[in-house]
Amino acid sequence: MKKEFHQDNRAELYQSLTPGSLLLLFSGRAPRKTGDEDYPYFADRSFVYYTGIEQQDSILAALIDKESVQEILFMLPPDAHAERWTGKRLSPQEAQEISGISDFRYLTDFFSFLDKQLSSGSICTINLDFDRKKTDEQPVRQAFVLADKLRTDYPYVKLTNIHNQIKAQRTIKKPCEIEAMRYAETITCEGIQAMMRASHDGMYEYQYKAEFDYALAQRGVLSPGFPSIVSAGKNNFCIHYYSCKGQAHDGDMILNDVGACWDNEINDVSRGWPVNGKYSEKQRLLYTCAYNTSNYMFSILRPGLPMSFVDQEIRKYNFGQLKEIGVCEKFEDVGTYIWHGGAHHVGYDVHDEVNVDDGNRLLEPGMVFCVDVGIYHEEWGIGFRLEDNCLITPEGCENLSKVTPRSIDDIEAFMGKR
Template identity: 30%
Template structure:
């Protein structure tokens, strides 16, 4: 199937069922797992933030409504997947639209049994009875923890309470082919947003105006939500890593750092590009930009199964240190500077992170005190940067307030890697050509 061609039925009937089967096998005959839907959150007064389902819950169920609890019970003769969800209520649906209800929960989402959420306190303790191990997201929500405690008190006490993340987050780390296709689509939408932003960027507009160009294209193409709060930082604002005000005017001669990604069918994109506001890099801006790009390209060249995650950080720091010495921003012997981690005053964050249903996706970076080895199906970002902040002393003023980050999404394959966002212009020349229009 091509990008975006995965049908709703395919994802629900095959993909989600496959995930549940993998989980059930790992729970064992004496285990049981409980997953909670995300809560609705008040924004102001009676108005809620747009609802977004808990990623773990969605991963196992494909169910996007609030007020839901899923139970996974291996070997249960009445069915292994039980869903508690809202009942259909015609009076409420006049105001808020239809809900799935219990019949559709079984028919469309593969639940073996579905009950009203109002019945959960009466039924769920019965499901726990006789189970030795209970898996759930321990410690994420006090209300949920208290509810589980109350259900356990009504059932036979289990021997163990286990955090379901130990199993579930390992499953989520390596993406299936349907997941990869959805991530490709999120990347394609994000690419179109960046192309539009590059063409619309010019001196005098506000950062939020450039942000609006990205978001317009995301939504137009089906990415109705951002994966995270878009960053548009012009001038010195580019040196604030998680700048989010997006309120200043873009100044002729400055750079603007954009970090954004569309969310498509719950899957995140995450890309950074740094643009010259007037469409032309100054010599100093270009020098730093190309120093960062060289580091990013070298890291990507090294991504393959078997390489440890921290090796990517070390590669980036070496290339950045060498280039900072060439530019005169660091002085001394390269090996000594690397040992002293001197580049951290210019590059203070990690080289990247896992990507998937969450923008900073789940999965351990260490296994038994060793850095994790990359495996096929993992998706990570590669995002080196150089930020010449005002606090850095003893440098020529021509470098100050230049902030550059270049970030792409990379899929680990059997033989190497695949850059999911390679279609977004990245070299200085490519960026200038697109901005020129």
């Protein structure tokens, strides 16, 4: 993304903050894994959304006044020895080119800056991004650590959680985000097709995953947008399955729940397809139910509907399909075959929605979320999901992931060319 994207995002956020307040956002740091090794670093998504910076131990500070905003970027100072081991740190000029923030200071100056601002009496509120999860699950724990210090040292300063404001803003995608998503969809398609192309009896799940990862890497994506789920047969009945140690055989379906990330925009695509390239009678029955449900949803979704409608209607329509083929008689029993929700926003996170009132929010142009139709029939040994990414447009909606084969005919035709 260009720096103007991040500048516009910050300007929009500042408009919702009260004068006399201080905004503090943290990039986070990698937690310890073992010995002298850390987990791979993954920058806080909101910090990247507002700055474009993906370097750990960075802080965005913004002093909100009635007529102006002072932005400061605190980052690690140069350290030749540390950089020899962990890579070059951003210079002030590089950080400015990425973020559009010209006031660059070293992280060592942060607490003296904070003390000066809070002691001046001009700051009455500090805006922090507290995740909705428990304290020990907080992605960016610095916010909680700092909050504890502020409550002790500056009890007269009000702490405000702006998490919902940030997430509400991120929910509406700008044109450059949608463009990045479209491109990410084509890469995801290449990865899924690579798995389909290689599929054969006796293939291990980790081999399917390797095909997907290789296809992404060949297109400049070194890590998927989220941990890939690739399973076969009975392993399809674990919704979030990451082991990838099982073996696929003729008669099994491969369940993939995967997505590439491009320019920080993530997509989330699921397909259920037969190892041998040909759906069995029962597989065809169940996949047709999911396919019909998905097509129906893309025919009716439009601005003005509540977000909660998406999940409710998927469940209701999918039940009707299952009842028609004699699988499920009563709606009360639909949970036997439909195990999870049918919609979640995507974007800078693969599950981008977190607001408590998201279900009541009306669909708006620029929203992108998954239409996720899952069917799990344990007695038949068939479990899969058909998941596509829906962009709400002024007139209705668009299926961004339609580039990936999704109908029975298209999947069988593609796999038949192997």
